Amino acid sequence: MRMCNRPDCGRGEIDQQGFCEVCDRERLPQDRATAPVRVPEPVRGTGGGVAQVRPDPWYGLGLVDSDQGPDAPEEPPRSAEPIAEEHRFCPNPDCELPVGRGRDGEPGRTRGYCPECGTGFDFTQPDGRTVAGRYDLERVLGAGAFGAAYLAHDRNLAAHVVLKALHRSVAETALHERDVLVGLRHDSIVRILGYEHEGPHLVLEYVPGVALSARDGDRLETLLAHGIRILQALDYLHARGLLHCDVKPLNIMRFRELSPAGALDQVRLIDFGAVRRQRDEGPVVAYTPAYAPPESDPEHRHPTPGFDLYSLGMTLRSVCRAWTDRSAPGVDSLHLLLERATDTERPPRRFVSARQFAEQLSGVVRQVVAAAPTHRQVARPSALFGSMPHSLHGGLGAARPLAHWVEARPCEDAALSMRPPFSSPEPGDIATALPTPLSDPDAPDMAGSTRRALGESRHALSRRDPELAERALAAAGLDDWHWLHAWYCGLIALARADIRSATTAFTTVRRAVPGELIPQLALGLCAELRGDLDAAGSHYGAVFDTTPALGAAGFGLARVHLLGGDRTKAVGTAVRLAQEFRYERQARVAAVRLSVMVLDGPAQPAPTRDDLERATAGLAGLDxxxxxxxxLRAEIQYAHFLHHRDRAQLSDAVRELGRHAPTEREYVALVDLANRLRPPLRWRWAARRARTGHSRFGGTPTTLSS
Structure with missing residues (x-):
């Protein structure tokens, strides 16, 4: 028994194909097995990306509770269709002439006698035949492209198996399928148990389940998890240079598997009659047209793993066709994912590997499970984008700038005319805050000149030079449809404050990587800048509900809620965001401010008594x-004033701001504002007290009388 000799594994058994069963990689040559492992250092400076990262693309499976699979029927289902005419041969092993064939447009007989030897045949039932003196045929399960499948009882194992009968004219295909299956050991791939020359027949495990489909009560994430499992199987196949070429719902068995943790809902890929090696020449011969790329597609002339990935995309499209409400969590992302997987107009846009497909599918699962009833939120690094520490709170996460109070002008009723208490982030700030894309792990052969050009483009954006950034992007030589090209186009458009073009570019990115959250965040920011609060709220909500760790989405959602007149939701969003350590202080400040913030407009309700009490309690707990x-105290007192018209407390709060003025001009302006806000004085001695006051900056203070 050979074991894996990779230093970072060293514990897996090597299979017949030379791959480790644990790390799924080839065994190293002996001269490299003892070489020290070198961990690549991340690219620093202004590069367009960092060291290639491929986190676990199957992580979506860990987000789904495994429901119980379909109960195995007491008796396996009987095929409703007779055996196809091309597979009808005399059951007499000494004859085996074609029988039951149609003539002159009339179908052939399913029951009758061989005209040569007189042996009876019945192609609707196996009629108790025994193969190789061991396998008692019980019923027909179906007929595929290369033969009929029977349910048989194995006398030696005392268990049901599947006997796949193939006529001698396709014996070479049978041998090929046998050789392929013998070397495969994967939980989501049907297992071969033997091969019988009589027939010939393949002996396969019997999976007592049903073809993959949506059952009543199925949750969307359950079906998507089955898609990830099949992608694992395809990744296993493709790593061994094999293509299945006939992925479809009928070739994916869904069954119930008992385990120590209980009954599990599992799937298994079956029917390898059309399997071929990737190095084989010539077009694909056996496939199901409804699930395969069109005949004009390049995959037919030179098949690659993309052939199977397209077929799986069509399979998921069929299985998930009941989910049509694109406003439901994750459903729009799923539709975009399947549109990319099955794009026939631009084949290069489709997924190139099972891991790339699974990364985005796991991201869709992540969005789905974040909603009710699961409410499972997961923070994890992206495979395509770097981190985004910038909150882009737009002023919510800090006290009002002192300049707002310095410039404030009181009206006759002492209400203040001030700048807006917060604003949307500036387009240029958004362009520099959005994260740098990582090197695409599915395009490891990207030229060094391309990487350098992207790095120069990003560096130019950080210096607010969109023209230079655009020239550098042109030098990168990326295809217009590539998501990296669209991402940089969006950043450049933002740097120019061209929000419409930025929206178009980020929409292209979202359509390419719908499992990622950063493109949705970018679209939310663009929608807010356009004043489309509904679209902004939808994008912000999808991102924030999936992971509050992207604080920019939380602050954006709070802004949108308040602008829409829903103070309660705005405060609630800030309170949720405060549970994230990175944004705790800013979010708690935002919760206080949002509780008492006063906006212009008839749709903006004034803070209630409960809002004032909540803000006061929140301020007391802030360090x-x-x-x-x-x-913050001045902002709270202003909200109190609007309720109680207590000018004295508001005046005192504004006067307290003067203690923190950086210049005498600002100090004088704040004291003057405080004096104007005070109620009219009715006692003569008050004027004398005002004249004896002292200024912190020296000189004669302004009078306290109004």
């Missing part, structure tokens, strides 16, 4: 410097 605390 912050005196200047920021004074700013």
């Amino acid at each position: 912050m410097d005196r200047a920021a605390r004074a700013g």
Whole structure:
């Protein structure tokens, strides 16, 4: 028994194909097995990406609770169709002439006698035949492209098996299928148990289940998890240079498997009659047209793993066809994913590997399970985008700037005319805050000149030079349909404040990688800049509900809720965001401000008594410097004033701001504002007290009388 000799594994058994059963990689040559492992250092500086990263693309399976699979029927289902005429031969092994064939447009007989030897035949039932003195045929399960499948009882194993009968005219195909299956050992691939020359027949395990389909009560994530399992099987096949070429619902068995953890809902890929090696020449011969690329597609002339990935995309499209409400969590992303997987107009846009497909499918599962009833939120690194620490809170996460109070002008009723309490992030700030794409793990052969050009484009954007960034992007030589090209086009458009073009570019990115959250966040920011609050709320909500760790989505959602007149939802969003350690302080400040913030417009409700109490309690629990605390207290007192018209407390709060003014001009302006806000004085001695006051900056203070 040979074991894996890779230093970072060293524990898996090597299979007949030379691959490790644990790490799924080839055994190293002896001269490299003892070489020290070198961990690549990340690219630093202004590069267009970092070291290639391929996190676990199957992580979506861990987000789905395994439901119980379909119960195995007491008796396996009987095929409703007789054996196809091309597979009808005399059951007499000494004869085996074609029988039951149609003539002159009339179908052949399914029951009768061989005209040569007189042996009876019945192609609707096996009629108790025994193969190789061991396998008692019980019923017909179906007939595929290369032969009929029977349910048989194995006398030696005392168990049901599947006997796949292939006539001698396709014996070479039978041998090829046998040789392929013998070397495959994967939980999601049917297992071969033997081969009988009589017939010949393949002996396969019997999977007591049903063809993959959506059952009543199935959750979407359950079906998508089955898609990930089949992608694991295809990745296993493709790594061994094999193509299945006939992936479809009928060739994916869904069954119930008992385990120590209980009954599990599992799937297994079956029927390898059309399997071929990737190095084989010539077009694909056996396939199901409804699930295969069109005949004009390049995959037919030079088949690659993309042939199987297209077929799986069509399979998922069929299985998930009941989910049509694209406003439901994750459903729009699923539709975009399947559109890319089955794109016939631009074949290069389709997925090139099972892992690339699974990465995006896992991302869709992540969006689906974040909603009810699961409410499972997962923070994890992206395979395509770097981290995004910038919150882009637009002013929500900090006290009002002192300049707002300095410039404030009181009206006759003492209400203040001030700048807006917050704003949407500036387009240029968004362009520099959105993360740098990582090197595409599915395009490891990207030229060094392309990487350098992308790095130069990003560096130009950081210096707010969109013209230079555009020239560098042109030098990268990326195809227009590539998501990397579209991403940089979006950033350049933002740097120019061209929101419409940025939206178009980021939409292209989202359509290419619908399992990623960063493109949706970018679209939310663009929608907010356009004033489309509904679209912004939809994008922000999808991202924030999936993972609050992207704080920019939480702050954006809070802004949208408040602008839409829903203070309660705005505050609730900030409170949820405060549970994220990175944004705790900013989010708690935002919760205080959102509770008492006053906006112009008839649709903006004034803060309630409960809002004021919540803000006061929130301020008491904040650990912050005196200047920021004074700013929040002034904002709370202004909301109190609008309720109770207590000008004295508001005046005191504004006067307290003056203690933190950086210049005498600002100090004088704040004290002057405080004096104007005070109620009219009715006692003569008050004027005398005002004249004896002292200024922190020296000189004569302004009068306290209004």
